[in-house]
Amino acid sequence: MSYNDRVRGIYQQQLSDIREAGLFKQERFIHSPQAADIEVEFPSGAKLKKVINVCANNYLGLSSHPEVVRAAHEGLDARGYGMSSVRFICGTQDIHRELEQVVTEFLGTEDTILFPSCMDANAGVFEAILTKEDVMISDRLVHASIVDGMRLCSAEHDTYKHGDMRHLEQKLQQWKEKRLRVIINDGVYSMDGDAAKLDEVVKLAEAYDALVFVDDSHASGFIGKTGRGTHEKCGVIGKMDIITTTFGKALGGASGGCVSGRKEIVEMCRQRARPYLFSNAMAPVIISGVLKAFEILKGSTELRDKLEENARYWRSGLTEAGFVLKKGDTPIVPVMLFNAKLAQNFSRDLYAEGIYAIGFFFPVVAKGQARIRTQLSAGHDKHHLDQALEAFIKVGKKYNILGKTEEEIIAAYGL
Numbered sequence: 001m002s003y004n005d006r007v008r009g010i011y012q013q014q015l016s017d018i019r020e021a022g023l024f025k026q027e028r029f030i031h032s033p034q035a036a037d038i039e040v041e042f043p044s045g046a047k048l049k050k051v052i053n054v055c056a057n058n059y060l061g062l063s064s065h066p067e068v069v070r071a072a073h074e075g076l077d078a079r080g081y082g083m084s085s086v087r088f089i090c091g092t093q094d095i096h097r098e099l100e101q102v103v104t105e106f107l108g109t110e111d112t113i114l115f116p117s118c119m120d121a122n123a124g125v126f127e128a129i130l131t132k133e134d135v136m137i138s139d140r141l142v143h144a145s146i147v148d149g150m151r152l153c154s155a156e157h158d159t160y161k162h163g164d165m166r167h168l169e170q171k172l173q174q175w176k177e178k179r180l181r182v183i184i185n186d187g188v189y190s191m192d193g194d195a196a197k198l199d200e201v202v203k204l205a206e207a208y209d210a211l212v213f214v215d216d217s218h219a220s221g222f223i224g225k226t227g228r229g230t231h232e233k234c235g236v237i238g239k240m241d242i243i244t245t246t247f248g249k250a251l252g253g254a255s256g257g258c259v260s261g262r263k264e265i266v267e268m269c270r271q272r273a274r275p276y277l278f279s280n281a282m283a284p285v286i287i288s289g290v291l292k293a294f295e296i297l298k299g300s301t302e303l304r305d306k307l308e309e310n311a312r313y314w315r316s317g318l319t320e321a322g323f324v325l326k327k328g329d330t331p332i333v334p335v336m337l338f339n340a341k342l343a344q345n346f347s348r349d350l351y352a353e354g355i356y357a358i359g360f361f362f363p364v365v366a367k368g369q370a371r372i373r374t375q376l377s378a379g380h381d382k383h384h385l386d387q388a389l390e391a392f393i394k395v396g397k398k399y400n401i402l403g404k405t406e407e408e409i410i411a412a413y414g415l
């Protein structure tokens, strides 16, 4: 069949439906390195505008950190550009194994295997270690990549209500005849910014003979006293059977991910995980940058401490101004607007004020739960946050939502 007018029409119709529903995502072109201050072309063709970025996953400000950049340059010179191979054929350098060992030590696990991304880690891990005799019990708000990984796995799948330990316990009882039970959580939930109660999850896992899986992509490097992650915050280092995480957020922000945990599980991934077996090895230049990121983190908690302080300052500033926030104590601070159109307009007006923050709405979050998700960084200084607060307050006044409750905002704007 040729790509004729009929076929073209099918896709044009679908795209126009997406636009009409107000759900079309337009990319903004950044002309500078990723940082607190960026230069953006938006809309396409517009003059460059300097804005403050409050929506990157650049939690520790390492994305353009001079030491990380230098280490990447040195790695590029020493080990070349690409591997042109998957790991098990001829794609493993000594630095791949070195990074696996560094991650293992940092997370307090038994072993680690790198993947091209955390999406790939999640896509590969379940199928590699579970069969029809097993069950995966996941929190209802886990990341999309976990959902896809579970789809690729033949094990039974069930869910429990977000953060609801009683519901989880019921599910564990219900599935007690299965060979293996795996409880599946995000460490920090990316849309709401709340953290999993991993201490309680571990208790249930011990009581019902289950394994614990956590995806700590929004936690590795900065959550917990020394930034090890949600398991450190909850006092359960060593009790996680499987941790997946990304190097594409706090840990330098380039790309790559891993499965870290029990050594037999990691070995099963090396033998069986399809994204590991059939996708190229991480580039040496990125490995070198990630190794430097870990070195910086192991040397000092300065960056995660600054991030924590920034998040506290930002959260209390917005609260005082009278915004409705999602409760939490992470650097993800969602400013709730409920209505999708309002969230889009709010984001547009913030941009006019020099603040880059994106509106999130269905299907990324539930209907009637639209928001501006703000994310703090150790790359932010007080003046960035003060300027951003000023802009939020100005736009908040324009839409008359300051000091208003959830019900009042919904009454004014609808869902």
Ligand SMILES: *Cc1c(COP(=O)(O)O)cnc(C)c1O
Binding pocket: 116, 117, 118, 119, 120, 122, 143, 145, 186, 190, 215, 216, 217, 218, 245, 246, 247, 248, 255, 256, 257
């Ligand atoms: C970002 C994210 C991923 C994907 O990580 P990549 O390395 O970019 O593929 C997976 N899981 C969670 C929870 C994430 O937030």
